[in-house]
Amino acid sequence: MRMINHIAAIPLFQGLPKEYHEDLTTIVVDQIFRRGQIIFSEGDEGNGFYVVISGRVKIFKVSPEGKEQILHFFGPGELFGEVPVFAGEHFPAHAESIEESRIFFFPRDAFIDIIRENPSLSLSMLAVLSRRLRTFTMLIEDLSLKEVPGRLSAYLIYLSEHKDGTDDLILDISKGQLASLLGTIPETLSRILSRMAREKLICLDGPRRIQILDRNGLLELASGERRL
Amino acid sequence: MRMINHIAAIPLFQGLPKEYHEDLTTIVVDQIFRRGQIIFSEGDEGNGFYVVISGRVKIFKVSPEGKEQILHFFGPGELFGEVPVFAGEHFPAHAESIEESRIFFFPRDAFIDIIRENPSLSLSMLAVLSRRLRTFTMLIEDLSLKEVPGRLSAYLIYLSEHKDGTDDLILDISKGQLASLLGTIPETLSRILSRMAREKLICLDGPRRIQILDRNGLLELASGERRL
DNA sequence: CCCCTTTCTTGACTTAGGTCAAAGACGGGG
DNA sequence: CCCCGTCTTTGACCTAAGTCAAGAAAGGGG
The missing domain is CATH 1.10.10.10 (Winged helix-like DNA-binding domain superfamily/Winged helix DNA-binding domain)
Known part of the structure; x- marks a missing residue:
């Protein structure tokens, strides 16, 4: 089973006790997306989050006239789609695989159970979200100033x-x-x-x-x- | 001591065991800011985060030519300045009290110690950050689309x-x-x-x-x- | 109540950057 | 190696919104 190696390589899960890596392999869903394939759309219910194993993903918004604003690109090791896991139910933007990508999906409820028992994992998540907030702050500055x-x-x-x-x-x-x-x-x-x-x-x-x-x-x- | 009542009233700390409220009172710093007073500036080292008890605070960026982009307004019960606590050292924007405000400051290290022992507090923090990410997503959409x-x-x-x-x-x-x-x-x-x-x-x-x-x-x- | 400061409105002007259209350059599959 | 679809560049044009400047309203302190 090579899945556990992939999981151990995800920065978010670094420094986690080994048994949690094993727990994670039991809940993860392994998926392949082709170039141009939509992973989720704005407004979809968010039942979990994703981690890019290989390939690349873009997160974007679209205006009514079709203009698109890209919010992020994510590559191997990075997670995305985590907002609805903690904030509510819906994805605030679209996600599309821009090349053939392997993606791990972690279902919400099972993941929250793991977090509840592992403060160091939640500190990692807090760090990821905080860094993301910072990049958004920069993007807003760029766009408006x-x-x-x-x-x-x-x-x-x-x-x-x-x-x-x-x-x-x-x-x-x-x-x-x-x-x-x-x-x-x-x-x-x-x-x-x-x-x-x-x-x-x-x-x-x-x-x-x-x-x-x-x-x-x-x-x-x-x-x-x-x-x- | 009325401080503990204020702390118990902060949404972030709702549903936390009482003893943690008491722990928090021992680390909190109670401050008053006047209208127009700067609470922190972009680039300042972030040694902790803040919660508005009364009054109002704006978070903003400034362009080299002086144009300002407001990112948020925060009122009673809301926390701000938490990004550097988890992501790194520096505030990504400025904070100013726009009216006379009472603000609680929670120093970083002591707070992280509390989080380490309390998964439900970290889940609350994750929810706050995720909701903030969502509002930023909306702001970016507005500004660019x-x-x-x-x-x-x-x-x-x-x-x-x-x-x-x-x-x-x-x-x-x-x-x-x-x-x-x-x-x-x-x-x-x-x-x-x-x-x-x-x-x-x-x-x-x-x-x-x-x-x-x-x-x-x-x-x-x-x-x-x-x-x- | 009146002054003085700050905030808000209005006008004339300028410009960054978006739209539309058409031509050129790549690049992968046959 | 050539063709076709997709990306990229260029040009002419237009418009949203910023700048500068000058009044007009509001609002707080004396």
Whole structure:
């Protein structure tokens, strides 16, 4: 049974006594979702939460006219859909698998029973939720206080700080998705990218490769000191 | 000692064994803040969280140019500033007392000790954080997917559903603050209010009194079906 | 009751960024 | 290697909403 290894690898469950890992394997549901498949929709009843084992998932809202605002991307080891478990019954947004993904589902009631007996697990959950609140706070700040070039700069800086090795940044999502994450549309994003390239802030090195030429310039944009 | 009564009245601590209420009184710090006084600032180290006993508090972000985005208002019984307790060290936003307020402060370490022994308290905290995540999700949706008349309509509908008795809605905050909560500026809010009055959706009955004339019209605006 | 401060409204102007439309560039399957 | 669908870019246009500036109302303290 390899499931227990997957569970032990989930950050949320690190530092949990082994017997709880075993308890968790008894309640977990192992699922595969294909690219584009909806995992849950806004308003669905939330009977449990999910953890990405492999692949990637996006969480998003849609306006009546069809514009979509991405709230998060989640990759391996991250959990999502936990809000209704503690707050009430309904999911506040949609979840879609953006590539073939393996997802573990943890049913609500059984999970709460485990939590009731394990304060250290609940502290982990509290940490996860608090960190999520912080990222939302940043997203709200971006959306309401910065213009799009500022949000984009902040995102590029963020990428450059979390990348591994290479000189270029590799966008791991399509530009359309990035636009939605930044609260704008592909056309606008495209214009801003080429404007930034013209201003020698960045260099577009290929379809999904971006090189940062003027880090300070980006930082100034991100903090609102400069306009494009 | 009346402090324990205040603590017992905090929703977060409802359903907690009495002895924990007593433990809490030993760690709590009782504070008074005046109107306009800053409780903490973005980036401050978070050594604990706060609960409003009386008065009102706003949580907000400020752009480099000084525009402010209000994230929350909190009144009696509500807690705030809990993110750094579990997620890390720094407050992600500012907190200001908008009227004379009595605030209890709970230091981080002592509180975590109590949580470690009391799963039902941690479940309450998880519920509070989850509900907060949900309201942020709604705020993000509003800010990025709706135009200002839509956000305002949503807020008026919300008020009308939570009001007590009277026919008119009473704005409990200034129009400037409301503008900031809606992610806009007072001029724009003012224009939209008079436009809504002209369109007979609402009636402005005095400085802070608004009467809803056409609930459906507001609902259509809030859901994006109609434009103003 | 009146002054002074703060808040609110209104107007003229500017602009970021969204919409619509069409052309170009990728990229995987046959 | 070529075709077709999907992503991306570019252009012309439009509009929501922000800026600046000047009055008008409210509201609290003396």
